[in-house]
Amino acid sequence: MSEKPKILHQQIVSKSRLFTVEEVEFKFSNGVERTYERLIAGGAGAVMMVAMFDDEHVALIREFGGGIEEYSLTLPKGAVDLGETLEHAANRELQEEIGFAAKKITFLKHMSLSPSYMKSGIDIFLAEDLYPSVLEGDEPEPLELIKWPLANLQELVMRDDCNEGRAIAALYLARDYLDGRKA
Amino acid sequence: MSEKPKILHQQIVSKSRLFTVEEVEFKFSNGVERTYERLIAGGAGAVMMVAMFDDEHVALIREFGGGIEEYSLTLPKGAVDLGETLEHAANRELQEEIGFAAKKITFLKHMSLSPSYMKSGIDIFLAEDLYPSVLEGDEPEPLELIKWPLANLQELVMRDDCNEGRAIAALYLARDYLDGRKA
Known part of the structure; x- marks a missing residue:
């Protein structure tokens, strides 16, 4: 090397x-x-959450992507505010984007976006023990929340409207992690 | 919606x-x-390849990322030249980056990178029936080629030096696809 x-x-x-x-x-x-x-990268980083409503169902959002000019199914995520811990940012974004907070937040993985051209990365968290809690976000319109069975991950990732690489990776990583914990 | x-x-x-x-x-x-x-997005798109040496071993490269300033383990990829088909670009990049061409190229998925902020996407291909064939690339130094057993995917994605989200997603998608074909 x-x-x-x-x-x-x-x-x-x-x-x-x-x-x-x-x-x-x-x-x-x-x-x-x-x-x-x-x-x-400007700012203090970014976080993406695999939030589980129970052992089976993960929180997806349907959001308009201003870059791709399409609605797509993806995971809640957002920028970390200056001075905020990653875990705090994860829980804040969940409350803003899906209207739930998590009692349990587990770090899964740091991912790069485009290692050759971008310094930016995103930290992936598993969020569990959810309870309703809403914070006002800065979305131009309410995000649609979908509870998707993780057992149907393969069906999800084959959909054209589920296309964000790091979200697909995060879902697989979370599934592996949860399967490993059950075993 | x-x-x-x-x-x-x-x-x-x-x-x-x-x-x-x-x-x-x-x-x-x-x-x-x-x-x-x-x-x-400038140009004609980009392609990323999950290239299989046999039923078990996938081609990884160890490459310096000018964005993250680290060497990382990832998949061969590159920009599509104007006028080139995606499949041709996939096979050209393989010859430039790993010194093999593929007789069989299968489209797996179109992925977005950051749907909110970037128009860019990348098309993921499975490359099979490899044979040695070298094309001169534009790398500043030779890329290290690693043959990784796909059965050890979980070990790979837990490594800090394997961190590119879309590559991790592509590896899982290819494994699902290959498992489905065997079944």
């Missing part, structure tokens, strides 16, 4: 309200120099 | 070599207007 490339130079090349692009010049251990462009 | 929001206005707000940011004003069916920023 190679030694990590060294950074020779880096600079911000463009900036909008949400996106900051950085140019980085790396020197690889074999001597090759290569300039990359990457998005640098 | 709501009617899709209408676009009231859209304009490019920043542009670098790789990233173009667009501001879009949507009007939701409930009358709420909301301005989004999103990355618009």
Whole structure:
């Protein structure tokens, strides 16, 4: 395994309200120099939750994606506020997006989005022991909540309107974790 | 399920070599207007391959991610060239990244990356009946190739250096697909 490339130079090349692009010049251990462009993460990270209503049913939301211009079935998620713990952010987003809080929050996995081009990652949590609790969110319209049987995961992931890679990964990871705990 | 929001206005707000940011004003069916920023996709799409050496072993690469500044274990992938079919791109990238071509390429799934903020998607393919065939790629250093037993998927996804959400999703989808075919 190679030694990590060294950074020779880096600079911000463009900036909008949400996106900051950085140019980085790396020197690889074999001597090759290569300039990359990457998005640098603003804020304090992001969380995505696999929230279980019982042993069988997971909370999905149907949400409009401004990027893909489609409604899709996915998992509740959101940005971590500055100064907030990941667990707090997870529970806050659940209350904003599905109207439930969780008594039990378990870290499952840190995932990267596009390792070559983005610094951003997202932390995946399993949320259990849910109880009704609503916080006002910033959604432009109420999100539709769907209780999906995790036993039908394969049917879900074959649907065209279930397409977010990291949500699909999170659902499989949670299923593995829950199966492992039962065993 | 709501009617899709209408676009009231859209304009490019920043542009670098790789990233173009667009501001879009949507009007939701409930009358709420909301301005989004999103990355618009350049090029002709992207492909990611679950390449099987035999019934058991999948091709992983260890690659430096300029975004996360770490080496990670992931799947071969790449951008589709203009005028190229997805299947051709899949087979070309395999030859560039792992030094094998596939006689059989099966479409598994279209995945979105970040539906709220990015138009980009990636098409996942299962690649089988591999044979050695090398094409020169544009990697700054040779990628390390690892033949991983798909039966040990759970061990793989628990590793910190296996963290790309869509690759984890693709591996699970391929395993489901292969298991279904055996049954």
